[in-house]
Amino acid sequence: xDELAQSDPSPAAETRWALxxxxxxxxxxxxxxxxxxxxxxxxxxxxxVPLGAYAILDVLRDDGRQGAPxxxxxxxxxxxxxxxxxxxxxxxxxxxxxxPDSFHGGQFLICRxxxxxxxxxxxxxxxxxxxxxxxxxxDALSQMIEVLGRCPxxxxxAESHAR
Amino acid sequence: xDELAQSDPSPAAETRWALxxxxxxxxxxxxxxxxxxxxxxxxxxxxxVPLGAYAILDVLRDDGRQGAPxxxxxxxxxxxxxxxxxxxxxxxxxxxxxxPDSFHGGQFLICRxxxxxxxxxxxxxxxxxxxxxxxxxxDALSQMIEVLGRCPxxxxxAESHAR
DNA sequence: TCCGTTATGTTATAAAGTAACAATTGCTAT
DNA sequence: ATAGCAATTGTTACTTTATAACATAACGGA
Ligand SMILES: [Zn+2]
Ligand SMILES: [Zn+2]
Ligand SMILES: [Zn+2]
Ligand SMILES: [Zn+2]
Numbered sequence: 001x002d003e004l005a006q007s008d009p010s011p012a013a014e015t016r017w018a019l020x021x022x023x024x025x026x027x028x029x030x031x032x033x034x035x036x037x038x039x040x041x042x043x044x045x046x047x048x049v050p051l052g053a054y055a056i057l058d059v060l061r062d063d064g065r066q067g068a069p070x071x072x073x074x075x076x077x078x079x080x081x082x083x084x085x086x087x088x089x090x091x092x093x094x095x096x097x098x099x100p101d102s103f104h105g106g107q108f109l110i111c112r113x114x115x116x117x118x119x120x121x122x123x124x125x126x127x128x129x130x131x132x133x134x135x136x137x138x139d140a141l142s143q144m145i146e147v148l149g150r151c152p153x154x155x156x157x158a159e160s161h162a163r
Numbered sequence: 164x165d166e167l168a169q170s171d172p173s174p175a176a177e178t179r180w181a182l183x184x185x186x187x188x189x190x191x192x193x194x195x196x197x198x199x200x201x202x203x204x205x206x207x208x209x210x211x212v213p214l215g216a217y218a219i220l221d222v223l224r225d226d227g228r229q230g231a232p233x234x235x236x237x238x239x240x241x242x243x244x245x246x247x248x249x250x251x252x253x254x255x256x257x258x259x260x261x262x263p264d265s266f267h268g269g270q271f272l273i274c275r276x277x278x279x280x281x282x283x284x285x286x287x288x289x290x291x292x293x294x295x296x297x298x299x300x301x302d303a304l305s306q307m308i309e310v311l312g313r314c315p316x317x318x319x320x321a322e323s324h325a326r
Numbered sequence: 327t328c329c330g331t332t333a334t335g336t337t338a339t340a341a342a343g344t345a346a347c348a349a350t351t352g353c354t355a356t
Numbered sequence: 357a358t359a360g361c362a363a364t365t366g367t368t369a370c371t372t373t374a375t376a377a378c379a380t381a382a383c384g385g386a
Contacts, residue, residue: 089252
């Protein structure tokens with residue numbers, strides 16, 4: 001199980017996996033993945049790049065659903081609490097989490113050019129940071145790592161244009 | 164030299180050191196640390212907690228100086244470019260850099276309760292992240308690490324109240 | 327089915343950041 | 357000196373992001 005989290009499935013399959021996983025997790029936890037929350041999660045997973053709250057709101061309105069900013073932000077807060085999405089603070093956007101089973105700090109490679117993100121999972125880095133915090137008697141509650149740069153595609157693109 | 168960056172001097176001494184260091188660096192680089200930029204840097208260093216752009220603007224206005232948001236943001240942009248300050252994206256605030264001589268990614272412990280921050284300097288973490296990026300053919304330009312939690316003081320405070 | 331809780335709708339506003347253009351300042355070359 | 361150019365700052369207006377406050381609706385257990 002969870003094979004889809006490891007391989008490289010189609011976006012649609014990935015979205016289906018994420019929604020199913022979310023439903024199971026919320027069931028287990030006794031939290032309610034309502035239609036609205038599920039739809040917001042789906043919108044996030046369906047996008048090739050992370051979306052901002054207002055972009056999500058636009059999609060909801062295209063759905064014909066009524067809504068205002070709080071509608072989206074409340075759904076996002078729920079999804080964040082459940083560890084189903086991450087917020088990329090440097091860009092004010094939200095992206096689906098590929099390992100929602102275990103709460104963890106976000107580790108991201110973010111392409112400055114196309115906006116695509118890649119979620120890392122480096123336990124060594126997480127442990128080192130926890131140790132640093134502990135050595136200073138700091139009670140670490142969450143970690144956020146955002147590496148900005150250029151993804152392989154945009155890199156190639158830029159290099160070909162440079163000639 | 165730079166002994167103040169290592170020890171634990173008074174806030175005022177720290178501010179003086181930061182301003183002197185900034186002046187030297189800008190001189191060397193041929194960039195202009197104008198009165199406005201110097202004052203913004205001073206405001207940032209003088210505060211026990213990182214300040215947002217509008218809080219800085221309020222201080223400038225208290226100075227009697229005229230100003231609007233762009234005034235502050237432009238000064239902040241300059242200081243960021245020069246590596247004299249960092250921006251904490253999770254809180255939309257700015258804090259002085261303790262090692263402005265070498266450009267580097269930010270590594271911070273941020274207290275959720277009192278807002279105080281502690282800048283780390285863990286080359287291992289930085290190297291690991293660079294390696295992760297490189298292994299994915301990602302061209303890393305900058306890193307930002309923000310660990311949110313509770314500082315020792317607020318931790319003690321909370322524990323004493325818990326009883 | 328009643329009631330308390332949780333979730334959503336709605337209006338208004340706060341907070342953060344930027345675009346565009348005008349005025350000023352500082353530097354350089356005559 | 358001073359004209360001319362570039363960099364900095366002033367100013368107005370606006371966009372984007374996020375939240376407060378209160379009303380309505382849906383859900384779930386007695
Ligand atoms: Zn994740
Ligand atoms: Zn890219
Ligand atoms: Zn620094
Ligand atoms: Zn604290």
